[in-house]
Amino acid sequence: MSTASTALPVVVIGSGIAGLTTALALAPHHIVLVTKARLGEQTSSAWAQGGIAAAMGADDSVELHLNDTLAAGDGLVDEQAASFILSRAADAVSWLEAQGASFDRQADGTLSLGLEAAHCRRRIVHASGDASGASIVNALIRQVLQTPSITVLEGAEAERLLVTEGRVCGLSLNVAGSSRTVLSSAVVLATGGIGGLYEATTNPIGNFGQGIALAARAGAALADLEFVQFHPTALASPRTPLALISEAVRGEGAALLNERGERFMADVPGAELASRDVVARAISAEIGRGGRVFLDARSTLGHRFAKRFPSIAALCQEAGIDPARDAIPVRPAVHYHMGGVATDLAGRTSVGGLWAVGEVAATGLHGANRLASNSLLEATVMGLSAARDIASAFLPSPPAYLEAPEPRCGISPDAALRALTTRSLGVLRNEAGLTQAVNQFRPLALTHGSDAAIVALAIGAFALERRESRGAHARTDFPQSAKPPVRQRMTLSEIIERTRALENAPLARSA
Structure with a gap:
C-alpha cells in the first residue's frame, strides 16, 4: 500500500x-x-x-x-x-x-x-x-x-x-x-485503564486496557502491571459499573462500620483515611467472613451531605439510600491501574x-x-x-510502503474472562490462582488473538513474578514485602517467554 x-x-x-x-x-x-x-x-x-x-x-x-x-x-x-x-x-x-x-x-x-x-x-x-x-x-x-x-x-x-x-x-x-x-x-x-476486565469496577466497562494491548503488540515495554488499585468504597448495588463513593466523604469524617456497628478501622494507623490498599483489604476481610460494610456519614454530614456531595447523593438516591438517614453499603471495586x-x-x-x-x-x-x-x-x-x-521532535516523512495490519479478532472481554480475572487477579492473590489464570489467558491471547486476554495475561505474569506483598499487590502466600523494592518492566515477547513453562497445552503459535 x-x-x-x-x-x-x-x-x-x-x-x-x-x-x-x-x-x-x-x-x-x-x-x-x-x-x-x-x-x-x-x-x-x-x-x-x-x-x-x-x-x-x-x-x-x-x-x-x-x-x-x-x-x-x-x-x-x-x-x-x-x-x-x-x-x-x-x-x-x-x-x-x-x-x-x-x-x-x-x-x-x-x-x-x-x-x-x-x-x-x-x-x-x-x-x-x-x-x-x-x-x-x-x-x-x-x-x-x-x-x-x-x-x-x-x-x-x-x-x-x-x-x-x-x-x-x-x-x-x-x-x-x-x-x-x-x-x-x-x-x-x-x-x-483496565476496569472492564473485572466484574466489579467504577470505570467505564468498555475500558479494559486497549492501549496496553496496542502498545504491547507494537513491542513497547510495559511496567508495574501487577498494581491494580481497588477503591475501597464503591456503592454496593446491582448497578454496572458500580458507583463510586469518593474518599472525600471519609475526609469529611464518615466512618466505616460492619454489620455489627463496629468501627473496624479505628485502630489502624490513619483509620478510615489510611491508604487505599489498606482500607480495601480491611473491607475485603469483613466481606470475606460473610459480613457487610457501610460508610456512615449520618453524624458528621447528615442533611449537609447532599449539598457537599450532590452527585454522590444522587447515586445513593438511585439505589434507594438517603445518606442523611442511612449508612451507605460499600465494597471494593477496581478503580485505577x-x-x-x-x-x-x-x-x-x-x-x-x-x-x-x-x-x-x-x-x-x-x-x-x-x-x-x-x-x-x-x-x-x-x-x-x-x-x-x-x-x-523530528517527525519523519511517511513510509513508502506499509504492511497490512493484523486482522481484528476477539478484542473485548467476555463474562468468563471477567470472572477469571476477578477471581485470580483481585484484592488477594496467590500462586495457584495466578498460575491457573495465566494458563487460561495464554491460549486466548496467542491462539485467539484476544486483546483483553493479552492484558490479563500480562497482569498475571507481572503478579506471578512479584513474590511479595506491596501496595495494591497482595499475595497471601508472600505476605511480607521483599527488599530492595524493584519495579518490573517487560515486553509482550518477554511475558510470553516467562509464562511458557506454565502452559499446560503445547504452544499453538508464537506471538
Whole structure:
C-alpha cells in the first residue's frame, strides 16, 4: 500500500483529560482525536469525583506532597518522576483555568482545598464539588470544538498500531464496522485503564486496557502491571459499573462500620483515611467472613451531605439510600491501574513514534499504590509534557510502503474472562490462582488473538513474578514485602517467554 502525503497528523487516542490536554496543547499542529464513544463519554476522567492534588495551600509544599506520594507508593515511586509532576501542579491548574475550567473557591477568592486519604494537608482542588472530572472534561471539550486544527473522529476504535522499521507510523481503525487506516507523524495513547476486565469496577466497562494491548503488540515495554488499585468504597448495588463513593466523604469524617456497628478501622494507623490498599483489604476481610460494610456519614454530614456531595447523593438516591438517614453499603471495586506502558517524563515509550499519557502510561509517579487525586494531575502535566516533546521532535516523512495490519479478532472481554480475572487477579492473590489464570489467558491471547486476554495475561505474569506483598499487590502466600523494592518492566515477547513453562497445552503459535 503506497502513500504520498507529506504533512501527517498527530493521532491522539482517547478523550479523557490526558487526551484532550495533549490535543489542545499541540495546536496549531494538525491533530486527529480518536474516540470510540462520543467526545468525553466513557472516560474515567469525567467520572472523577475527587479533583486534582496540588500543593497550593499556605501550609503546604511540594515536598510534603512528595512525602505523601512516596509513602502511598510503598517503595516503588520513581522520585524523579514524582518531583517532576508534583512540582508542576500549580501550572497545571492555571493551564486548566485558562482553558475554561472553573475551580471551587472560598469567599475570599482562594481555592477551596479538600482532604483525601493519605494526604497530610488539604490540597485537593475541586470543580463543581464532587463533579470535578466532568466539569474539567466539559471545559476542555468546549476548547477542542473551537480549535480548527483538531479533527474529532467519534465512534472509532483503534485496532492495531502500524509499525515500520521499528517506528509507529499510523494505526488501523474500525469505524462503524469498516476498517480504516490513518497514517501519522506520531501516535499518543490516552486510552485509560483496565476496569472492564473485572466484574466489579467504577470505570467505564468498555475500558479494559486497549492501549496496553496496542502498545504491547507494537513491542513497547510495559511496567508495574501487577498494581491494580481497588477503591475501597464503591456503592454496593446491582448497578454496572458500580458507583463510586469518593474518599472525600471519609475526609469529611464518615466512618466505616460492619454489620455489627463496629468501627473496624479505628485502630489502624490513619483509620478510615489510611491508604487505599489498606482500607480495601480491611473491607475485603469483613466481606470475606460473610459480613457487610457501610460508610456512615449520618453524624458528621447528615442533611449537609447532599449539598457537599450532590452527585454522590444522587447515586445513593438511585439505589434507594438517603445518606442523611442511612449508612451507605460499600465494597471494593477496581478503580485505577498504576501500571501501563512504560514512559519517560516526555511521555515517550520504548517504540519510536509512540507516546502514552494518563492512566494507560506508567511514569513511576504512583509506585505500588496511587495517592488519591494524583491521577488527574498526572494526566494534565504529562499531556502538556508530551505535547511539548512532540512539537519539538523530528517527525519523519511517511513510509513508502506499509504492511497490512493484523486482522481484528476477539478484542473485548467476555463474562468468563471477567470472572477469571476477578477471581485470580483481585484484592488477594496467590500462586495457584495466578498460575491457573495465566494458563487460561495464554491460549486466548496467542491462539485467539484476544486483546483483553493479552492484558490479563500480562497482569498475571507481572503478579506471578512479584513474590511479595506491596501496595495494591497482595499475595497471601508472600505476605511480607521483599527488599530492595524493584519495579518490573517487560515486553509482550518477554511475558510470553516467562509464562511458557506454565502452559499446560503445547504452544499453538508464537506471538
